[in-house]
Amino acid sequence: MTRWLDEEEQRTWRAFLSATQLLFDQLDRELQRDEKIPHAYYEILVRLSESPERTLRMSQLADSTLSSRSRLSHAVSRLEESGWVERRSCPTDRRGQLAVLTDAGFAALASAAPTHVEGVRSHVFDPLTPEQVAQLRELSETLLAPLVHDRESKGQSTGVVC
Amino acid sequence: MTRWLDEEEQRTWRAFLSATQLLFDQLDRELQRDEKIPHAYYEILVRLSESPERTLRMSQLADSTLSSRSRLSHAVSRLEESGWVERRSCPTDRRGQLAVLTDAGFAALASAAPTHVEGVRSHVFDPLTPEQVAQLRELSETLLAPLVHDRESKGQSTGVVC
DNA sequence: CAGAACAAGTTGAGACTTCAACAGATTCCG
DNA sequence: CGGAATCTGTTGAAGTCTCAACTTGTTCTG
16 A cells, blocks of 8 residues: 655655755765865764864764764775874773864865855755745754654664763 | 855754755665665666656666766666666667666566655655645755756756657 | 673675776768 | 767776674673
């Protein structure tokens, strides 16, 4: 007894798919061109830059960027090669690792941010009316809640500070 | 003179990012679990199934799935190995290749569709009010138009039938 | 305290995507 | 006609992501 999508829903879904796909492709391409990193890596730098001491536990960083521990580990290794992030071991939990944003990493982020933000603005906020922006937020938060809930029930870290 | 995002825009953008990311991750994981293919490959099967003779030129298929020719070529190779798609050469243009959905491919799609649609419904349409669904469509189409325009100006095929 | 259960992070293999380079076919124009 | 420009599709290498297996360290419990 599948609840198929009707004509209208189909159109909605496909428009949404196309829009998000083109949007993220575009933003990704811009970041890749400017700073040679994918958007996921940019996010990592952003989170670190906003954290006290520009430092986060790997697991917290993974949670806050919605990425798996494995993905994050690979990503940090790559960012370490670029000299933008460093690993330190956590003094209070010998299993733990801290990721620290270096000065070079901060500089790279500072250099990438203006273009990226401009991209977000021109592709997302500029085309929308203020009312639509409000709707976008409402919609996103409505969809987000149950997804986050599902995800948490499947066992993610709860975020203990080091 | 970067037009930074204000507090409100920041929240909107991050909610949107998180929601779409979790949503697509989730749908992808469901498809991977059920039919062992990524969402992009599912899309390819869908487009072929809707086409006359279940057949499309590679370039049209690439355009309609918003994927690069290269990506499509790799994907079709993989789907060919699974026995779900076949390549034929185009009778009227010797450069051309046709991708044809096989019976096995159609069966695979028919088997994957119910679960996938149910996923879309439960993660997207169920949480939203009818009014929000209408907004989602409006928003998506608003964002889509300029993105498509940009893309076309960068030179995509215009879609000639074989 | 010992052992089981659990948590943090890493690793390697395999799958997918991107990018640039390429080969073959067609079209355009002098 | 004939060569340049264009178009179609493929290929291989390099990068990223996923998944499962694993190591090490911590916590829980009898």
